[in-house]
Amino acid sequence: MNRVADLDGNVRAQSFQVVPAIIEPLTTVDVTVRWTVDRPRDAAAVRIFMNNVEVQPTGSLVAAVTDSTAFILSASLYTIQSALASARVSVDTSKCTEMIFGISLLEILFDLRVQKEVQRIGGRQREPASLTSDQYGLHGRLRLSRSIADIDIDFVISVELNPFDHRAYARYSGWSFDISVPWWAHLLDWLPPGIFYGLRKGEERNQENVTKPQILAGFQTALDTFEQGFSAEKSPYRVSTDLNGLNFTLCPAPK
Secondary structure (H helix, E strand, O other): OOOOHHHHHHOEEEEEEEEOOEEOOOOOEEEEEEEEEEOOHHHOOOEEEEOOEEEOOEEEEEEEEOOOEEEEEEEEEOOEEEEEEEEEEEEOOOOOEEEEEEHHHHHHHHHHHHHHHHHHOOOEEEEEEEEEEEOOEEEEEEEEEEOOEEEEEEEEEEEEEOOOOOOEEEEEEEEEEEEEOOHHHHHHHHOOOOHHHHHHHHHHHHHHHHHHHHHHHHHHHHHHHHHHOOOOOEEEEEEEEEOOEEEEEEEEOOO
């Protein structure tokens, strides 16, 4: 009869190996994983898993790896699971450098761009554009006025690195806006054909179809400009945001 104790003592990893264990950044490497698990006959109900995929007690596999990757060999008996062994493929970043674009600089550049665009559309800023950052992305805050409408925009833009072309791309992970007008503007809707309603709907379409794409395009242009300043001998390996701003890890380009 099989017992849960089989996981604690009877089932063991005799060998577990990942080759190579260290790879160069900006490359895709085929690593070979080999394992042998001692599973006694009275523990036949125990199932073996590699990274949550069931495998035979003895075997090997080849995995294409581009970043640090963990391989975990485990055993499962009904609803009980226990790790038998683990190994990690690490990326050698000893020759890489860090480049940080501080949030203060990013906020200045953002506000200057907003000022230019607001002037172009004949609006005004009720307060300077705000930009902060954390591990979730770049958080923007705009407080604008145009005609009789006050427009409040809040957004979060995350920055991700495409592993195929090693370029940084901006995308929205949060977007909201609110349009408010003086109380007396609602009186316009008493007059046909709903003048205020038409103005409000037009402004809503403008925010979704014009302002929102423009903001994203502006951040993408900034990312492209930053990347153009990198040495031709190094390429972005990792990009992230934190409280300090936008961080690039630059590594020697593969030859």
